[in-house]
Amino acid sequence: MPFDHNDHYHRLLLSQVPPGARTALDVGCGTGRFARRLAGLGLEVDAIDPSGETVDCARALSARDPGAPAPRYRQADVTELELPSRYYDFISCLASIHHMPFSTAGALRDSLAPGGVLVVLGCYPARTWRDWAWSLAAVPVNAVARAAVAVRERLRSPGAGPSDGKADPSDAERVSAPTRQPEVTLPQIRREAAGLLPGCRIRRLLFWRYLLVFSNSP
Template structure:
């Protein structure tokens, strides 16, 4: 599969875990790579995705690389499910919020336990000169990263390491949609729906939103 922008930011997201997290929810989990990272940190992880193919692959991979059930994977659309109130210590949403109304964040906010953290790794379309400048800056770094990953993957390694399946085996054909909401509009909606949240632009055509429950 080569260099993956979402996987690249996994360590950044994990740095925003609250102290001593026990429960987590991964929204739009795909084949479960990030959900498995969370589970390896000792959390009880619920992971949902609207693609039945992705969920089937996530369950199969988890049995293969963990030797057990791993996260609880469920075929579901977060806009249609009832999330337990004030339950999760950590909620993640990786490159999936643009597949749903941004107002869905209110349900995620309400599902946070007191002191819980919501992290969104989001995508946005280039609309402004600043957007295009960041995109231009990302192109050579992206090319270098892809070359580095390709060189690394040519070196023989074990099939399974650190509880993660080889990335190329996680690919499934799941529905995708281009992002449509510009970053300034995302900032405005987030300020209204997630008071006190922080948003910063990231290099690889993404932004990071972090919201901490004040309870």
């Protein structure tokens, strides 16, 4: 699919990086698109993912531009890591928190430096009439966005011929991290977040996502 729902929100997530931030952690980094954008802002980025294949692809994609700042990629399960206390100025989870117990957000909170920010771009299942209303609203927008991106990609690489048997340099970009359907509803997420991340803000987004922002007030 040419249109990536998570990539669509990168700019929104980057706007949450606190001024003066120096360190970042990207949880469930996949092939590293967002981690590389964080590194491009001058942050020292630790990027972790439990999938070895996607981490290998992330490293390969970073190696294509040796002059660009690269995240420190690591194959790891965040639920099994001992994260540094009060260290990261920015922590991001893009469509990954539903792959683990939501209580993991407590460990991420404890790893935030004073003034640090945790952002979660999360997925949730449609259960209520409001969920379904947002889902229905997203369908036509999604179709238009997919068509627009497909046309743009076709115009960008006209006349692409058949493969000559050599490795396609874009193969790494086609690798995607393992996915799982979300099971925790948005009302449940709000309740758990209220206890783990007091004062956090949660709002629905199109494309079956929500945005959670938590600031670790010094």
